[in-house]
Amino acid sequence: MDRIRFQPCELPPNANALRTEVRDFLNKEFADTPPSDRANSWSEGDAEFSKKLGARGWIGMTWPKKYGGHERSILERYVVQEELLAAGAPIALHHIADRQSGPLLMRFGKEAQCLNILPRITKGECYFCIGMSEPDTGSDLAAVRTKAEKVDGGYLVNGSKIWTSQAHMVHFMIGLFRTDPKADKHSGLSQFLIDLKNTDGIEIRPVINLTGRHDFNQVFFEDVFLPEDALIGEENEGWNQVLTELTFERSGPERYMSSQLLMESITREATQNPGERAAVEIGKMVANLASLRQMSLSVASMQQNGEDPAMEGSLVKEIGVNFEQSIPRIAHELFGVEAGLENGSEFEKTYAKINMGAPSFSLRGGTREVLRGIIARRMGIR
Ligand SMILES: Cc1cc2nc3c(=O)[nH]c(=O)nc-3n(C[C@H](O)[C@H](O)[C@H](O)COP(=O)(O)OP(=O)(O)OC[C@H]3O[C@@H](n4cnc5c(N)ncnc54)[C@H](O)[C@@H]3O)c2cc1C
Structure with missing residues (x-):
């Protein structure tokens, strides 16, 4: 434990x-x-x-x-x-x-x-973009099906990745592909460096999100040839490598600061003379933010010292996303603010963007349930 x-x-x-x-x-x-x-x-x-x-x-x-x-x-x-x-x-x-x-x-x-x-x-x-999730494989990442078959001089890739943020804007993907279909699911995976701008057989199709933005994509690979030197690390060692990558992904301050501008808008809206209810809520927000910041800094200092903060990073992400998801609710409860994406006041527009983005905070980088499972396992209670 x-x-x-x-x-x-x-x-x-x-x-x-x-x-x-x-x-x-x-x-x-x-x-x-x-x-x-x-x-x-x-x-x-x-x-x-x-x-x-x-x-x-x-x-x-x-x-x-x-x-x-x-x-x-x-x-x-x-x-x-x-x-x-x-x-x-x-x-x-x-x-x-x-x-x-x-x-x-x-x-x-x-x-x-x-x-x-x-x-x-x-x-x-x-x-860069992250090529992990697939249409039938999100939380159960080890079940990825996109294949990279060994051929003369390299690998032939077939399959697709989804929810690939910014794939249409970036130069490279690091993709997790199945290189040994016969091995058990955690053992037959490898990571590859893919030059998205100069590789034949790749199609990037937009997936539009709730706010009408094009952030996501589905990326299709059809007989895509990758040279041997596109392999990152060792063949069939992709699972351990991707776990390291996920630690980098999950542990930063972006996991509790996504609603920061709305938090500031709430304090502006409350003015110098907030009522008691607003003062209590703002006090709680600031206390939560300060605690999360200390926890997150502590994770950064463990990384600085070469320690493995996988569990602490998961805890910061889990508590952090609950915090950032609570801010739109607080804005609505205190001021009755309604979403005004196009024509609202500054407060309404900021609220609208963050409120519509908030459900995704506990999905991206690994869902709430998955993060809780990791924490429970590391604590020895699962
Ligand atoms: C804003 C955003 C950006 C993203 N960007 C990228 C990206 O750039 N690259 C990329 O590869 N992916 C990206 N993703 C995908 C993200 O990693 C997946 O959405 C996430 O891993 C969940 O996978 P899924 O959507 O297939 O949901 P599923 O795995 O189908 O899960 C559906 C629900 O079931 C629950 N669930 C699943 N398994 C279990 C279990 N064993 N126990 C309990 N509950 C379970 C989940 O917690 C969730 O609530 C992004 C997602 C979002 C929202």
């Missing part, structure tokens, strides 16, 4: 100066952008903005210099992420590459893959 560890964490002395630098930059950058235009934050992308972050050294911050990185600490990266999310900055294009694809390549990839791709990621010029 694993012990739950949330050690208090102090940010390093240089973090405050870095925070001020990032905040000043973001204040200037978004001085004229209303909150409702920033409400989707890490689902929204802007290529020019990604390049600006790259030029400032805020992508691949912890990576080695030989890969274009800046060899800064995980806690410094945390401060930058926190400020970007609080501002609702449009980070979607480079975020997955920075958060998980780059770190995965550094852990398991070939030196040539790293030298070729990572410097472009750090410049904010190269983006």
Whole structure:
């Protein structure tokens, strides 16, 4: 049974100066952008903005210099992420590459893959998507059916991936495919690096979400040839590799900060003189936010120390998404706000976007029930 560890964490002395630098930059950058235009934050992308972050050294911050990185600490990266999310900055294009694809390549990839791709990621010029879910395979990820059959000089891929965020905008996918259909389901999987812009046989079809946005896609592979060097890590070791990738995916501050702009709108709406009910609710929100931040920082410091925070990261995600999902309800209960996506006030538009996005918070990156199962297993009660 694993012990739950949330050690208090102090940010390093240089973090405050870095925070001020990032905040000043973001204040200037978004001085004229209303909150409702920033409400989707890490689902929204802007290529020019990604390049600006790259030029400032805020992508691949912890990576080695030989890969274009800046060899800064995980806690410094945390401060930058926190400020970007609080501002609702449009980070979607480079975020997955920075958060998980780059770190995965550094852990398991070939030196040539790293030298070729990572410097472009750090410049904010190269983006990735996640090729895990399939039409009949979401929570039960080990059941993926898309096949990568060994052929002369490489692999032939057939099948499809779904809910692939930003696949239509990005350069590469890291895909989880079945390489040994005879092995048991956890053993016959491998990860591949797929150049989406320069590979024949790939079709990317939009899947429009509840708000009318095109974020998701279904990606079809028909006799797609991948050369041998597209394999990441070892053949049939994909399951262990993907578990590492999911730890990178689940543990960051984006798992409790998705409703941040609505939280700020609530405090603005309550004015300097909130009634007792609003004051109590705002107090609870701030206390919850502060606790989650401490827990999440603690996870970041474990990563900094080379420990495995899989259970603590899952706990932050589970408690964090409950928190971010509760904010639209609080806005509605306190002020009776109704959704006004196109023509409402700033408050109504911000509420509408976050309220419609909120159901997905406990699905993306692994559902609530799956996360609870992981926590229970690690605690030895399942
Ligand atoms: C905004 C968003 C972005 C996403 N982006 C990506 C992406 O870029 N790439 C990608 O690969 N995927 C992506 N996904 C897909 C996401 O990972 C899956 O939706 C998720 O893993 C759940 O899979 P599913 O949708 O097939 O649901 P299912 O697995 O069918 O689950 C349906 C319901 O059953 C419950 N359930 C399933 N199994 C169990 C069990 N054993 N015990 C108890 N309850 C269970 C689930 O918790 C859920 O409530 C994204 C999803 C969202 C919402």
